[in-house]
Amino acid sequence: MACLDLDMLPESCVSVILSLTSPPEACKYSLVSTTFQSAAESDLVWERFLPSDYWEVVSNVCNYNNLKFSSKKELFLLLCNPILMADGKLNFKLERSTGRKSYVLSARELLITWSNDPMFWVWKSIPESRFSEVAELRTVSWLEIQGKIRTKMLSPNTKYGAYLIVKITDRAYGLDSIPSEISVQVGSNQAMTNTAYLRSPDSKKLQNMENLFYSNRTQMLKSRVIEGDGRVLNKREEDGNWMEIELGEFFINGENDDDDEQVKMSLKEIKGEQLKGGLIIEGKKCFVLSARALNITWAENPLYWTWKSFPASRFYEVAELRTIWWLEIQGKMNSRMLSPNIDYEAYLIVKFVDRAYGLDILPSKVSVEIGNHGKLEGTVYLRQHENEKHCLEGFSSQRSMAASKGVEEREKREDEWIEIELGSFYNHGDDNFEVKMCLKEVTGTHLKGGLVVEGIELRPIT
Numbered sequence: 001m002a003c004l005d006l007d008m009l010p011e012s013c014v015s016v017i018l019s020l021t022s023p024p025e026a027c028k029y030s031l032v033s034t035t036f037q038s039a040a041e042s043d044l045v046w047e048r049f050l051p052s053d054y055w056e057v058v059s060n061v062c063n064y065n066n067l068k069f070s071s072k073k074e075l076f077l078l079l080c081n082p083i084l085m086a087d088g089k090l091n092f093k094l095e096r097s098t099g100r101k102s103y104v105l106s107a108r109e110l111l112i113t114w115s116n117d118p119m120f121w122v123w124k125s126i127p128e129s130r131f132s133e134v135a136e137l138r139t140v141s142w143l144e145i146q147g148k149i150r151t152k153m154l155s156p157n158t159k160y161g162a163y164l165i166v167k168i169t170d171r172a173y174g175l176d177s178i179p180s181e182i183s184v185q186v187g188s189n190q191a192m193t194n195t196a197y198l199r200s201p202d203s204k205k206l207q208n209m210e211n212l213f214y215s216n217r218t219q220m221l222k223s224r225v226i227e228g229d230g231r232v233l234n235k236r237e238e239d240g241n242w243m244e245i246e247l248g249e250f251f252i253n254g255e256n257d258d259d260d261e262q263v264k265m266s267l268k269e270i271k272g273e274q275l276k277g278g279l280i281i282e283g284k285k286c287f288v289l290s291a292r293a294l295n296i297t298w299a300e301n302p303l304y305w306t307w308k309s310f311p312a313s314r315f316y317e318v319a320e321l322r323t324i325w326w327l328e329i330q331g332k333m334n335s336r337m338l339s340p341n342i343d344y345e346a347y348l349i350v351k352f353v354d355r356a357y358g359l360d361i362l363p364s365k366v367s368v369e370i371g372n373h374g375k376l377e378g379t380v381y382l383r384q385h386e387n388e389k390h391c392l393e394g395f396s397s398q399r400s401m402a403a404s405k406g407v408e409e410r411e412k413r414e415d416e417w418i419e420i421e422l423g424s425f426y427n428h429g430d431d432n433f434e435v436k437m438c439l440k441e442v443t444g445t446h447l448k449g450g451l452v453v454e455g456i457e458l459r460p461i462t
Helices: 011-019 023-029 034-040 043-049 054-059 072-079 204-222 397-404
Strands: 083-085 090-094 101-105 121-124 134-137 143-150 158-173 180-186 192-196 243-252 262-269 277-281 287-290 305-308 318-321 327-334 342-357 364-370 375-380 418-427 434-441 449-460
Touching: 011 023, 011 034, 011 043, 023 034, 023 043, 043 072, 054 072, 072 090, 101 143, 158 262, 192 243, 243 262, 327 449, 342 434, 375 418, 418 434
Parallel strands: 180 243, 364 418
Antiparallel strands: 083 090, 090 101, 121 134, 134 277, 143 262, 158 243, 158 277, 180 192, 180 262, 287 449, 305 318, 318 449, 327 434, 342 418, 342 449, 364 375, 364 434
16 A cells, blocks of 8 residues: 655645644644645644634734734734733733633723722732732622623634632631622523632631621521532632632534624622622733834844743743844833823843843943933843942932942842833823833943843833
8 A cells, every 4th residue: 555645745735734723733743744844834724723803803902013923823823922902901812722712801891889989999000910900999898890791702612711810918808708699691691600709718717717706697698699609719820829710601602603792790799798808800001012022133033032932921932042242122112002191110021041141241221212202211230130230320310329339139020030120101191102112232242142031011100
């Protein structure tokens, strides 16, 4: 029996075959032969893996002009990183293995009863949130949180789970007295209901004390609530800083392209009369530009820069500097994407490999330029060692004085990345201008390497 030479198959035929597989399988089959490798890179294959409405998704991405890709495969990989869209109200990404869509609705996109009354809720910025504003419950007796999304925004023939993403503060109280009622409803179908406890893993002792003193009243209140599983909070696998609680599941059948129903998700505890507080709902807009969204000089030349996956990064790819003497990294953001009347700071998010060299021989120049409103410039050493001077001329005098004394040390964030301040600016909100951020060291002729760039982060000054 004769064997079939795979290289004899037309590339177009192989592309059609690979498009019927999955993204990981297409990458695996690219190792079979040169024909398969070429087919596995083709737009025909990767357009099949992208959602049918991918251009609509791309057009709604915040800072769309910085989304750089030269092929459908590059676009797919970009969309596998969490990106903000719809003016920062939604967080979107594709599942790498299937290309299915997932969303996170910000707290500002939810309907939270009395959330605009500062007596009950506070809107604040916290560093560990993907959004620049979250809602913190101060005290309230009527807790009700609702979210909505259209089925047409989701992937067809897919089972979805809806989760509320929260934190519980150390001073939280009243959240566990009786279970909250949770529900998910698709269109006019019957709502799927259940119960859940907004319980911190460390709250068992406090709960036992409440049961000891208020057991009779608690049992009476529980009788008012629908029957359910009494679900509890779990740590999120991709982000251990947050907790999640499943509100319910639903299926998008996708049988009719014209079907577009509303999915309603809800958590409420309105039958108990006790005050409750200390709940933080993730949700003014914060942005992180990935390394791929930046303009890094010579980044596409593998002699100088390497694009690689990095387990500790929130993005699919980071840029690692191999060796270069001209170091220049630029990022751009349109001001209308940011919250009006807010002071922002821009940070370059980096790591240093063990073999890093030449990065501190001369200080790098950093700058933030705000349209025609002027340019703020300074200098900074990339690797900050103990007692090494941190030069920030052009920044605030207080920071410059501290820097000159060598007391500012480069510290790692909770996520193990290091941030380098590029500058700050005020977004008036009454104009539409471009914010340009830059770090460069181009005056020295020495080689430098070992810098890993994740992106540029813009966040409100608190």
